[in-house]
Amino acid sequence: YEFARFEDIGKPNPAFFEEDKKLLEEMKNTFLACPAAVKYIHSLKIPEEKIDEEIVKIYDFVTDLNYCKRCPGINMCQKATPGLCTKIVYEDGVVSRELVPCKEYLKNVKFKSQFLVRDFPDEWLNSSFKTLDHTAVRKEILESYKNYEKDLSQDWIYIMGEAGTGRTFVAATISLTAARGEKGPIAFIDTPSRFSELNTKKNDTAFFNSQMEKYLTVPILVIDDLGNEYKNDFVRESILTPILSQRAKKHLLTIITSDFDINDIALMYQTSAASKPKAEQIKRILKRMCKKEFNLGDLSVY
Numbered sequence: 001y002e003f004a005r006f007e008d009i010g011k012p013n014p015a016f017f018e019e020d021k022k023l024l025e026e027m028k029n030t031f032l033a034c035p036a037a038v039k040y041i042h043s044l045k046i047p048e049e050k051i052d053e054e055i056v057k058i059y060d061f062v063t064d065l066n067y068c069k070r071c072p073g074i075n076m077c078q079k080a081t082p083g084l085c086t087k088i089v090y091e092d093g094v095v096s097r098e099l100v101p102c103k104e105y106l107k108n109v110k111f112k113s114q115f116l117v118r119d120f121p122d123e124w125l126n127s128s129f130k131t132l133d134h135t136a137v138r139k140e141i142l143e144s145y146k147n148y149e150k151d152l153s154q155d156w157i158y159i160m161g162e163a164g165t166g167r168t169f170v171a172a173t174i175s176l177t178a179a180r181g182e183k184g185p186i187a188f189i190d191t192p193s194r195f196s197e198l199n200t201k202k203n204d205t206a207f208f209n210s211q212m213e214k215y216l217t218v219p220i221l222v223i224d225d226l227g228n229e230y231k232n233d234f235v236r237e238s239i240l241t242p243i244l245s246q247r248a249k250k251h252l253l254t255i256i257t258s259d260f261d262i263n264d265i266a267l268m269y270q271t272s273a274a275s276k277p278k279a280e281q282i283k284r285i286l287k288r289m290c291k292k293e294f295n296l297g298d299l300s301v302y
Contacts, residue, residue, distance in 0.1 A: 161296030
């Protein structure tokens with residue numbers, strides 16, 4: 001074995017110095033090859049000698065900047081800190097790094113904030129009109145929404161279809177398109193669970209009123225899976241009818257998906273002979289506001 005002499009212990013290895021020097025030169029060249037980084041660093045008025053001293057920090061900034069130029073989207077970001085960007089700060093002669101939210105992250109936060117309620121999975125968030133197949137009936141549904149968006153119509157959208165036909169997905173895509181266009185706030189509710197929640201907490205006045213206020217006044221409401229909720233006089237007269245009635249009066253866009261047609265919905269809400277007029281009221285509102293019932297039938301999703 002070959003042992004180091006005592007007086008050599010702690011002395012730097014010249015070979016290591018050369019490797020470090022080469023690495024630092026590569027970092028500096030990478031920085032100089034990025035015009036956007038050079039412009040930004042120079043705008044901070046960092047002296048050249050300070051740039052050389054802090055090239056490791058600046059290199060991190062350049063690497064991050066170059067990755068973000070080819071941004072794969074916030075949901076596909078592979079950085080160690082997705083949604084955050086490295087920023088160089090120069091104050092009082094000190095160069096430091098900060099992590100700040102990137103534009104795509106802020107855009108995504110703003111986009112998601114359009115939804116007061118969103119009862120559909122995150123996996124659907126990238127859906128758009130372009131991602132839908134444009135079979136005749138789906139194309140008609142999308143045109144109906146576009147007409148509303150252009151102030152050419154105030155009709156509601158009623159989408160029927162068996163399980164697996166994608167009625168919920170189509171309604172979600174419309175709501176996502178509206179969110180990207182900042183047409184919200186939007187409430188996309190799973191009717192069975194949300195109506196059950198209201199029915200269960202009807203004695204909690206503050207909660208009940210705050211939730212109902214959303215459903216009554218939100219610019220766009222999606223009532224998903226109507227007809228499969230628990231039905232009684234309270235649900236009919238204190239939840240569904242007020243929502244439909246108030247939204248119809250204010251001409252607020254309402255999108256409804258269901259296994260059933262409007263006649264079936266009215267029949268199901270006729271919980272007794274005496275309740276027939278109340279059930280007929282639901283039918284009249286829906287027939288008046290939904291000029292057409294779009295039927296996906298047994299059309300498969302794709």
